[in-house]
Amino acid sequence: MFGLGMQEILILALIVLLFFGGKKIPELMRGLGKGVKSFKEGMNEVTDITKDEDKAEKKDE
Incomplete structure (x- = not known):
């Protein structure tokens, strides 16, 4: 996961827990x-639009 080992992930989780507190973490994760x-x-809308444009261009040819 992003080149992080288990120790780094645990340290980051501990820092987040200390910084935000246990009650705020579910709210933060929900927002994330x-x-x-x-x-x-x-992103799906952009790909759909580009596919539609490609189809329209092929139809015009």
């Missing part, structure tokens, strides 16, 4: 999940 979902939807 929504952001990733929104990004994926945006």
Whole structure:
């Protein structure tokens, strides 16, 4: 995972836990999940638009 070993991941998790506290982490992860979902939807829209444009160009030829 991104070139990180298990020790680095545990240290990062501990720092996040200390910095944000245990009660805020679920809210942060929920927000992160929504952001990733929104990004994926945006990327899918872009690929759909480019596919539609490619089909239109082939149809015009």
